[in-house]
Amino acid sequence: MSGHLNAFTENASRLGMRLQETISERTKDFGLGRGGGTTVFDTGDDKVKNIRAQLDSSSDREKLDAMKRLIAMISKGRSVSEFFAQVVKNVAVSNLEVRKLVYIYLLRYAEAEPDLALLSINTFQRDLSDSSPLIRAMALRVLSGIRVPTIGSLVVLAIKKCSSDVSPYVRKTAALAIPKCYSLDASHLPSLIEILSILLRDRSPLSIGSVAVAFEAVCPTRLDLLHPHYRRLCRVLVDVDEWGQVNLLELLVRYARNMLPRPSSTDIGDGKSKDDVDKDLDLLLSSAEPLFQSRNPAVVLSVSRAFYYLALPSEHHKIVQPMLRLLDGSREIERVALAYILFISRTSPNLFSPHYIRFTIRADDSAQVKVDKIRLLRSFVNIENYQALSREFVDYADDFDEGLAAGAVQAIGHTARVIPEAMQHCLNALLGFIKSRHDTVVTNAVLVLKSLVHTQLQAQSSFAFGASSSPLTIIERLAYRIDEIRHPQARACVVWLVGQYAADATQGDAAPVEGITPWAPDVLRKCAKSFRDETVAVKLQTITLAAKLIALSPNNRTLVLLAKYAFGLARYDRNYDVRDRARVLQMLLGGVVPSLVSKKGEDEEDALEDRGGVVLRREQVRVVLFEGKAGVAEDGEYNDDRELLGTLTLLTGHDMRGDRILPDWLEQGVMSSLRDTEDDTPAPHTVPAAIAHYARAGAAASGAASPIVVLTPAGSSGPSPAGSIPNKAAFTDLEAFYASEDEESDEDESEEEGEGSDEKVAHGTASSEDEYSDEEEDDDDESALVGGHR
Amino acid sequence: MPIDGLIVLDSTVTPVVQTAFRRFSPAYPLLHIDAYSAAAASARRVQDIDPVIYVPSFDPDEPSACCHIQHNGLTLLSPVSRDTDPLYAFAFLRTFVDILHEYFGDVTAPALKDHFDVVYQLLEETLDSGGHPLTTSPNALRDIVIPPSLLTKILSVAGVSGLSGPSTHGMGAFASPIPWRKAGVRYNSNEIYFDISETLKATVSKSGVVVDSTVLGKIDANSKLSGTPDLLLTLTNAQAMSNPSFHPCIRLNRFSQSKVLSFVPPDGHFTLMEYRYSPASAQAPPPTGTPLTAIAQNQSQVQVPFTLKAAMAVSEHGGTFDVSIASRLSARAIEDFVMELYLGEGATGASCTVGGGAEWGYIPARQVCPIGSRCYGI
Numbered sequence A: 001m002s003g004h005l006n007a008f009t010e011n012a013s014r015l016g017m018r019l020q021e022t023i024s025e026r027t028k029d030f031g032l033g034r035g036g037g038t039t040v041f042d043t044g045d046d047k048v049k050n051i052r053a054q055l056d057s058s059s060d061r062e063k064l065d066a067m068k069r070l071i072a073m074i075s076k077g078r079s080v081s082e083f084f085a086q087v088v089k090n091v092a093v094s095n096l097e098v099r100k101l102v103y104i105y106l107l108r109y110a111e112a113e114p115d116l117a118l119l120s121i122n123t124f125q126r127d128l129s130d131s132s133p134l135i136r137a138m139a140l141r142v143l144s145g146i147r148v149p150t151i152g153s154l155v156v157l158a159i160k161k162c163s164s165d166v167s168p169y170v171r172k173t174a175a176l177a178i179p180k181c182y183s184l185d186a187s188h189l190p191s192l193i194e195i196l197s198i199l200l201r202d203r204s205p206l207s208i209g210s211v212a213v214a215f216e217a218v219c220p221t222r223l224d225l226l227h228p229h230y231r232r233l234c235r236v237l238v239d240v241d242e243w244g245q246v247n248l249l250e251l252l253v254r255y256a257r258n259m260l261p262r263p264s265s266t267d268i269g270d271g272k273s274k275d276d277v278d279k280d281l282d283l284l285l286s287s288a289e290p291l292f293q294s295r296n297p298a299v300v301l302s303v304s305r306a307f308y309y310l311a312l313p314s315e316h317h318k319i320v321q322p323m324l325r326l327l328d329g330s331r332e333i334e335r336v337a338l339a340y341i342l343f344i345s346r347t348s349p350n351l352f353s354p355h356y357i358r359f360t361i362r363a364d365d366s367a368q369v370k371v372d373k374i375r376l377l378r379s380f381v382n383i384e385n386y387q388a389l390s391r392e393f394v395d396y397a398d399d400f401d402e403g404l405a406a407g408a409v410q411a412i413g414h415t416a417r418v419i420p421e422a423m424q425h426c427l428n429a430l431l432g433f434i435k436s437r438h439d440t441v442v443t444n445a446v447l448v449l450k451s452l453v454h455t456q457l458q459a460q461s462s463f464a465f466g467a468s469s470s471p472l473t474i475i476e477r478l479a480y481r482i483d484e485i486r487h488p489q490a491r492a493c494v495v496w497l498v499g500q501y502a503a504d505a506t507q508g509d510a511a512p513v514e515g516i517t518p519w520a521p522d523v524l525r526k527c528a529k530s531f532r533d534e535t536v537a538v539k540l541q542t543i544t545l546a547a548k549l550i551a552l553s554p555n556n557r558t559l560v561l562l563a564k565y566a567f568g569l570a571r572y573d574r575n576y577d578v579r580d581r582a583r584v585l586q587m588l589l590g591g592v593v594p595s596l597v598s599k600k601g602e603d604e605e606d607a608l609e610d611r612g613g614v615v616l617r618r619e620q621v622r623v624v625l626f627e628g629k630a631g632v633a634e635d636g637e638y639n640d641d642r643e644l645l646g647t648l649t650l651l652t653g654h655d656m657r658g659d660r661i662l663p664d665w666l667e668q669g670v671m672s673s674l675r676d677t678e679d680d681t682p683a684p685h686t687v688p689a690a691i692a693h694y695a696r697a698g699a700a701a702s703g704a705a706s707p708i709v710v711l712t713p714a715g716s717s718g719p720s721p722a723g724s725i726p727n728k729a730a731f732t733d734l735e736a737f738y739a740s741e742d743e744e745s746d747e748d749e750s751e752e753e754g755e756g757s758d759e760k761v762a763h764g765t766a767s768s769e770d771e772y773s774d775e776e777e778d779d780d781d782e783s784a785l786v787g788g789h790r
Numbered sequence B: 001m002p003i004d005g006l007i008v009l010d011s012t013v014t015p016v017v018q019t020a021f022r023r024f025s026p027a028y029p030l031l032h033i034d035a036y037s038a039a040a041a042s043a044r045r046v047q048d049i050d051p052v053i054y055v056p057s058f059d060p061d062e063p064s065a066c067c068h069i070q071h072n073g074l075t076l077l078s079p080v081s082r083d084t085d086p087l088y089a090f091a092f093l094r095t096f097v098d099i100l101h102e103y104f105g106d107v108t109a110p111a112l113k114d115h116f117d118v119v120y121q122l123l124e125e126t127l128d129s130g131g132h133p134l135t136t137s138p139n140a141l142r143d144i145v146i147p148p149s150l151l152t153k154i155l156s157v158a159g160v161s162g163l164s165g166p167s168t169h170g171m172g173a174f175a176s177p178i179p180w181r182k183a184g185v186r187y188n189s190n191e192i193y194f195d196i197s198e199t200l201k202a203t204v205s206k207s208g209v210v211v212d213s214t215v216l217g218k219i220d221a222n223s224k225l226s227g228t229p230d231l232l233l234t235l236t237n238a239q240a241m242s243n244p245s246f247h248p249c250i251r252l253n254r255f256s257q258s259k260v261l262s263f264v265p266p267d268g269h270f271t272l273m274e275y276r277y278s279p280a281s282a283q284a285p286p287p288t289g290t291p292l293t294a295i296a297q298n299q300s301q302v303q304v305p306f307t308l309k310a311a312m313a314v315s316e317h318g319g320t321f322d323v324s325i326a327s328r329l330s331a332r333a334i335e336d337f338v339m340e341l342y343l344g345e346g347a348t349g350a351s352c353t354v355g356g357g358a359e360w361g362y363i364p365a366r367q368v369c370p371i372g373s374r375c376y377g378i
Helices: A002-026 A037-041 A045-056 A060-075 A081-092 A096-109 A114-119 A121-127 A133-145 A149-163 A168-184 A186-200 A205-218 A223-239 A242-259 A279-293 A297-310 A313-327 A331-347 A353-359 A367-380 A386-396 A402-418 A420-434 A439-459 A471-480 A488-500 A520-529 A536-552 A557-571 A576-591 A603-611 A618-626 A648-652 A683-690 A692-702 A734-754 A764-789 B027-042 B086-104 B109-114 B116-126 B138-144 B150-157 B165-172 B252-258 B293-300
Strands: A264-267 A273-276 B007-009 B015-018 B052-055 B064-071 B074-081 B191-204 B210-224 B231-234 B241-246 B260-263 B268-277 B306-315 B318-327 B334-342 B368-376
Touching: A045 A060, A045 A081, A060 A081, A060 A096, A060 B015, A060 B116, A081 A096, A081 A114, A081 A121, A096 A133, A096 B116, A114 A121, A121 A133, A121 A149, A133 A149, A133 A168, A149 A168, A149 A186, A168 A186, A168 A205, A186 A205, A186 A223, A205 A223, A205 A242, A223 A242, A223 A279, A242 A279, A242 A297, A242 B086, A279 A297, A279 A313, A279 B241, A279 B252, A297 A313, A297 A331, A297 B086, A313 A331, A313 A353, A313 B241, A331 A367, A331 A648, A331 B052, A331 B064, A331 B086, A353 A367, A353 B210, A367 A386, A367 A402, A386 A402, A386 A420, A402 A420, A402 A439, A420 A439, A420 A471, A439 A471, A439 A488, A471 A488, A471 A520, A488 A520, A488 A536, A520 A536, A520 A557, A536 A557, A536 A576, A536 A618, A557 A576, A576 A618, A648 B052, A648 B064, B007 B027, B015 B027, B015 B109, B015 B116, B027 B052, B027 B064, B027 B074, B064 B086, B074 B086, B086 B109, B086 B116, B086 B138, B109 B116, B116 B138, B138 B268, B241 B252, B252 B260, B260 B268, B318 B334
Parallel strands: none
Antiparallel strands: A264 A273, B007 B015, B007 B074, B052 B064, B064 B074, B191 B210, B210 B268, B231 B260, B241 B268, B306 B318, B334 B368
């Protein structure tokens, strides 16, 4: 009978869909197709007064209408707590539609009006025994949502009742209610832990994820409770719903780090090694591995996390492909996955570097993705791929995104540093960039060149520089371009370089100024001329340059005059840093060029000389000026041990105050016998246990009690002799698990046919497989066609 | 590892739907909406808004971040805190959009406002107040929350809502032993359809050389089978599909053993699997640990079916571009070809001459110049 009714409503709703389509087509102009929703949504104030009356009316329709109005007001951000009293009265309405809306309302406002909510507690408690699991779960959710400490023990009782419910959905809700009850009143902890250990024994994979959530919230340190369940939890992992898998894996990873011995790998020669991995750890990893193929990115990441933190480094390569797959997901997922890959690459760059091609930058990537990609590519540079990568970098330097262009130029510098063979090529590229029209590119090229030249000259190893671009030639070329280099930082940089490497012994008398390269004084001249308009950084470097030059060549009159002019300007500069620096340098040079300090007509300066103190000789001054600066630090690579894969901290760069800390391994681990259970010894026994829920629910659906689940491989259709256990394979064997379901449904169907219904229902399995083979051929055709493209 | 809630914003950054945020101060959701609109205002292009925005709070111990996705002009925000993995939030947001799509077809602000009662019911059923996803399988949800249809509307207007869905659907909730499949499904003719769609993604360097190209495939299914069917799908060349991801209904172990897809499908539309096409990975997987630049490169290369040459010249107040495209296919024509040119920030217009019967336009909001043709010649 119910079957007929089902079919009828099914057909009716289909008809309804079709009707809706055609009607909405034709009535678009009238706005009829949209039905009453909009009118309800835009409730005017006059209607609001009506709501009270509607809620008190006896008609379900009126009530439904009123509830919809209330929900609409909630979604518009209006507070509707004033109606609480009227709504609570409707909690016991027989109409399910109304009741659900009432629950939604209560879930939102129970907290705000605890006293009124208390009035309805009896109804909720009655609903806990309702025949519909939906109502039972909702009642529990509202009950645990009322934040009144006095009813704490009532809630605990309700949770306890629901934790042994028939429906796994209700048990799941019970598990989720535990943290709420705990946060309300921590004194219930002992009884909550008791309930939790009952729930941990739950055989249904549906609720176990929520149990893990409750466990983490209520007693995260009581990992000892998990001992007897650990192996079963590992095995059941595949069947848990996707969100539960994330939570359960998190818990199991923490358990493994806390309770299992550290896996180790010992070299036994021949390039082979003997892995010493605890079998329970191995169980966890092998049960998690299939989940790499989950469609849910959060699950994929959780498994990667498990492998990254638990497996031996030799197993880490399994992370690579799944993580790369995440990059093909939506933009948001790509962004997050990149940040995680960047994190992994910091410790093990070789994992992802063979796949550098997957990280090439696309024009439509977001700014953040571009920055992350260039950092990644940079870390991948090695002797095999530097040519391809530096080609890419050169291309990126033309990008309109300034961050990317800057990153690309720096990456070229990095390539030159780590691959000496690439030095020549990189220098050419960098020198090319100086002619670029884009400020950022020029600036970065200058900065990178500076640090390259500096490190090379310090290391005294110019072997990599070709004849055409020895470090000094580069500085010379930069010096000649000083007018074009406008960016303050870059300009200051060039001025500094000129000063630092102005000493020139080779040219001797031929040079216009003795001991100094021919172009250095000219840079000083240009900068002194435009001193007034320069930025602070350039001003500072200009007077430093002046000081250096006269320290090198104190006898050149023009130079000294030029320096005096610069110091004079600096002395009356608006910036005190510039004034101070000028003062310091002048004093420093007192021993070399006395005329700098003692200017005629300035008593103060005369007095200074009388003041005495240490006067440095020329050689000493040179040491101070030229060798004061330490080597240029390589730009920032940081690694924070506290950062964990799969955390928000990693993405935002701010400490998010999370508590997801992974402790280091125990050296020994706890006794593995603690994890032994009676389930383990006769291994196959747990198989039916794991699917007991399905079996039970299936049995309930078919109305026949079939306590013994017969397991057969999916292929064989005949039932195997009852009682025998044909499957000795591992627990994770899914066919076995589903085969039993298959059996169930077969029974189900045959029974229904046996009931003598007239309509011929096609037999599920057989017919669908026929359909299937047709489809399969189509598939092949498809892929053949697609193949033709390539 | 919970998420804190969900906020749906329309195109004017006004909330349409939001969860209760009971554990937080009333300012909490507003703070996140503000953070989002500030980020949106400062970003040059829509895609430049960082999907994870750090949201500082008054209390230094309670920092949080705002994860958001875009869909059809709507923005779905999900505040997260306490070091929750943002992927968890994104996965949930995406799932929720898919559910809305199942229920309303086009997910738009008016559609949500029309069916706000259904949306709220969905929100309540998919997300626990503690921030943990509850029921997200569309098949199970259909039993709990009835999708809006004209029939239910007529019945409710006629005042017989008590008779329509609830009495039957309430009982059906959670009756199915398989989480992703409805119980008691019945069809007169049993059929299942599969659609394979593949996307070619390629990066081409400035000089026209293909740097990277991959083909991403997806198998969508529409199942109309009665009872609890158990299907077996054998692929002739399973090796060509590398790195697949599956709907939860597929038996993963079975696939890893024998490369066949064995599953009990959900009812209705669903995505069975996604994969990456790899012509060469069938041959011995490269030894791990060794550098395999060349191999990796060869593996991923799939030829792009057309060549593209572009020449650009930029001047002070504009520029010219000359793009030529030629098909590489000899046997078939490329159909529905659309090319988008991003002209860069500050572009105000374009004028193009296109050959081969193509059309062009200009979208000022995105500074994009789409050029399309029904059928591009061989």
